[in-house]
Structures are given as C-alpha cells and as structure tokens.
Amino acid sequence: xxxxxxxxxFLGLLLLWQIFSMLVRRDILPPPLLVIRVFFTEIxxxxxxxxxxxxxxxxxxxxxxxxxxxxxxLILGQSRRLDAYFSPVIxxxxxxxxxxxxxxxxxxxxxxEISKIVMIFLILFFQILVLVRDxxxxxxxxxxxxxxxxxxxxxxxxxxxxxxxxLPAILTAVRQSIGTAVAVLYIVELIATTKGLGxxxxxxxxxxxxxxxxYAGVIAMSLLGLGLYFAAEWLHRKLCPWQxxxx
Numbered sequence: 001x002x003x004x005x006x007x008x009x010f011l012g013l014l015l016l017w018q019i020f021s022m023l024v025r026r027d028i029l030p031p032p033l034l035v036i037r038v039f040f041t042e043i044x045x046x047x048x049x050x051x052x053x054x055x056x057x058x059x060x061x062x063x064x065x066x067x068x069x070x071x072x073x074l075i076l077g078q079s080r081r082l083d084a085y086f087s088p089v090i091x092x093x094x095x096x097x098x099x100x101x102x103x104x105x106x107x108x109x110x111x112x113e114i115s116k117i118v119m120i121f122l123i124l125f126f127q128i129l130v131l132v133r134d135x136x137x138x139x140x141x142x143x144x145x146x147x148x149x150x151x152x153x154x155x156x157x158x159x160x161x162x163x164x165x166x167l168p169a170i171l172t173a174v175r176q177s178i179g180t181a182v183a184v185l186y187i188v189e190l191i192a193t194t195k196g197l198g199x200x201x202x203x204x205x206x207x208x209x210x211x212x213x214x215y216a217g218v219i220a221m222s223l224l225g226l227g228l229y230f231a232a233e234w235l236h237r238k239l240c241p242w243q244x245x246x247x
Contacts, residue, residue: 030212039216046200047213051220053195054185058228061117061181062174065124070170073129074162077136094130098122099184102191111192119188120181128173135169136162168243171236175229182225197221 017032043051076083102119109115139161147161189198197220205214237244 027209027211030215035212035215035219038212039219042213042216043220047216047220050195050197050200050217051224054189054197054221054224057113057116057189057196058120058178058181058185058224061120062124062228064117065121065128066170066174069125069128070132070166073132073169074136074158074166076129076133077139077166078162083133083137090126090130090133094126098126099187102184102188106191116185116188116193116196120184123181123184124174124177127177128170131169131173132166135166139165168236168240171232171240175232175236178225178228178232182221182228186221197224 014032021029021031039047042048076086098119101122105119105122106115109118147157185196186198186201189196190202193199197217201214201217201221204210204217
C-alpha cells in the first residue's frame with residue numbers, strides 16, 4: 001500500500017472526527033486538533049511512561065511466543081506421529097477466546113507483570129503454532145530429498161528448508177495477532193495496575209472524566225498497534241522479498 005493512500009485515509013478519519021465533534025458538541029468528543037496537541041504534550045511525560053510499559057509487555061510476550069511456538073510448529077509439521085497426538089488438543093484450544101482465561105491466569109500467577117505477559121503470549125502462541133505447523137507439513141518432498149542428498153541432517157533441514165519455508169508463516173501470524181494482542185493488553189491493564197495505556201485510558205475516561213487525555217491515550221494505543229503491525233510488515237518484506245515480487 002502506498003504511503004499517500006495511508007495519508008489520505010488518515011486525513012479522512014480526522015475530518016470525520018471533526019464533523020462528529022461539531023455535531024455532538026459535548027465534552028465526550030473533543031475536536032481532533034485539541035486531542036493531538038494534548039497527545040504531543042503528554043507523550044513526553046506521564047503518557048510516555050505508560051506507553052513504554054505497554055510496549056514492553058507486548059514485545060516480551062511476542063518474543064516468548066515466537067521462541068516457543070515456532071520450534072513447536074516445526075516439530076509438529078515434521079512429525080506426523082506427534083501431530084496426531086497434539087492436533088486434537090490444539091483443535092480444542094485454538095478457537096477458545098483467550099480473553100476468558102484472564103481470571104484463571106491471574107488466579108494461578110497472581111496480579112502481576114507475568115500474568116499480563118502470559119495472557120498476550122497465549123494469543124500469539126496458538127496463532128504462530130498453527131500457521132507454522134501447517135506450513136511445515138506442506139513442504140514439497142523434493143526439497144527435503146535434495147538437501148538430504150547433500151548430507152544434511154535434521155539440523156541442516158531445519159536451517160535450510162524448514163525455517164526459511166516457515167518464516168513467512170511466522171511473520172504473517174504475528175501481523176494477524178497484533179490487533180488481538182493489543183486488545184487483550186487493554187483488558188489486562190485494567191486490573192490492579194498503575195502502569196500501561198489501558199490503565200491510563202480508564203483512569204482519565206471513567207475516574208477523572210478528562211476526555212481529552214483519554215482520547216490521547218486511545219491514540220497512543222492505536223499507534224502502538226499500528227507501529228507493531230508496520231514493523232512486522234517491514235520485516236516480512238525484508239526477510240521474505242520473494243513473496244512481494246510482482247509476476
């Protein structure tokens with residue numbers, strides 16, 4: 001997607017926001033320019049601290065999920081026997097909305113940083129696991145035979161066949177999961193915490209009734225999700241350029 005398309009979409013959304021603000025004429029919907037001004041003022045102070053706390057939680061859970069789900073998906077994709085054992089479990093757990101597990105996770109792990117990271121990890125883990133497993137299972141046999149004929153063992157197959165073939169699936173899963181992960185981040189940051197964008201938005205929206213700051217927090221959380229999505233897309237294009245070449 002070209003940059004000027006994104007710019008026009010952004011300007012169109014601002015225009016709609018301004019129109020609705022003029023129609024509503026209430027404090028619950030301040031004009032966008034006022035919110036943007038407050039955002040740039042607050043991002044260097046309190047809002048910036050909350051943004052960094054949320055960013056750390058997402059990046060920590062993202063790193064953990066890739067480190068665990070990608071190898072597990074590769075193993076299941078290579079081994080039909082293991083896949084036969086674990087597929088029913090994955091089939092049952094994958095569709096369950098992970099948000100419903102929030103109280104269970106916090107009962108077992110407590111109301112702390114670890115439980116918040118684990119909740120986001122669960123979202124990303126199953127997305128990456130399923131896509132990588134499916135991709136590893138459909139690798140063409142001739143690719144495996146050709147690499148084996150050169151004397152490669154399991155480690156060589158992983159390095160030269162399975163991992164390059166599954167890397168697009170990993171990055172695709174990350175891109176698809178970021179929106180859900182940020183949504184879950186907002187929910188877990190509402191519970192017994194004083195740091196994070198979810199807490200910031202809730203505090204200013206329902207306790208202090210400072211709607212301008214609340215919308216500034218919404219913008220910050222939106223930028224968090226967009227930034228992570230565009231970063232994942234950039235990595236995808238950088239590491240898998242063959243998928244973006246025009247025929």
